[in-house]
Amino acid sequence: MIYIRNLSFGYSKDAKIFNGLDFSLEKGEKIGLVGPNGAGKTTLFHLIMGLLRPDSGEIRVFGRLRKSEKDFSEVRRRIGLLFQDSEDQLFCPTVEEDIAFGPLNLGMSHSEAKAVVQETCGRLGLNGLQKKVIHRLSGGEKRLVALASVVAMNPECYLLDEPTAGLDTRTTARFLRYLREYADTYIIITHNREVLKNAADRIYGLREGRMEPFSL
């Protein structure tokens, strides 16, 4: 699904985060990604989504080389990125509005979008929150709504950036249950060993711009 060859990227000229990174993700793989702070885990996600552009190297997603903004708009439709901070991801005032934003952008009608909102809320156990105002939700609820907003796009693959950081055990369990039941391909960045054990088939460590197999 995702093939990265010889990727180089740095936020400034002298500080390269990646220098010749190779990485791939096949359909059905569940990969855990660990690494020290500042290793470039989030940066990698943003490069895959085309939010950042590499200095050199190839990014192939869904079998096509991705270079321009247009190439990446298809990637963004089919890959769901969950941000580290839910406050960044949720920008509509109400839960329903936010979950419907993606489906409406994909060209769904209002009744279709409402049906998607309903189904997604059901799956994630968010029923009853639809009309709530987002800034009055708790941190855990915000995270689940952020996930719902990604799920509503029905992505083929998820990129999850520390999805369980700051969540209590119950909300974490809800999160993991969702992944087990509905997500078959994803990369999950986390520092939580329990989550890695439960949610990842393989674990990579990102260190000094290289991916290495990592064992718990």
Add this chain to the structure above:
Amino acid sequence: MHLEEFAEGNSFLHRLDPRVKILTLGPYAVVIAAAHGAAVPVAALVSSSVMAAAAGLDRKKLLNRLAAVNIFVLILWLFIPFSYPGEEMFTAGPLTLTKEGLLYVFTITMKTNAIVLATIAVLGTSEVFSLAHAFVHLKAPGKLVYLFFFFYRYISVLHEEYSRLRRAMKIRSFRPRTNMHTYKSYACLVGMLLVSSYERSHRIYNAMLCRGFSGRFPVIDHFSLKKHDIIFGVFMSIITIMFIIILNVA
């Protein structure tokens, strides 16, 4: 931080279509603001008070809002009666109180309170987001609507960020005084707010791109005009037209 304290409620005004509210309040406020003489402003204060009463708002909160506005009006009372040319009423040293000045500042007070009351009763009883929706439906410029909408969505986030920074300062024993250290610290706080909101706006834009944003906001709920919307619209129009007639007769 609670921005919509008047929007919670279930009065007749709370249930109205926000499009009708915007369309009728606009002319109502403009006619009051442009009125000359005292008759229309006084009548307007009465009609606006009726609206506020109909909205069933929390009296204490409402008076608080009005008090904030009337602080500015109070400043006008200090200056206008003594600086407006007209018939002399009272002289004390270099100060001359004029009849026209008093009348003028009185009408300003009436107008201000009438418009603020009506705005709170009519627009304040709708959620900010449904007002933004209404503006979209009324074909207001997209950029303005989004500006309004994001302002509303993120002002509480910004306020939280501000409180967080304030707390961070407090736990390190910061106490504001009138000195350079205080000014510098506040400058840092404002600077941090600017930088972090700039960066946040980038992240939000990225999040929007990830969900297929193409420069246009989809709207999920559509409004439909009901009987009480039309009644309210007609009622507001009649009041506004009556004001115009009074102005023309006088």
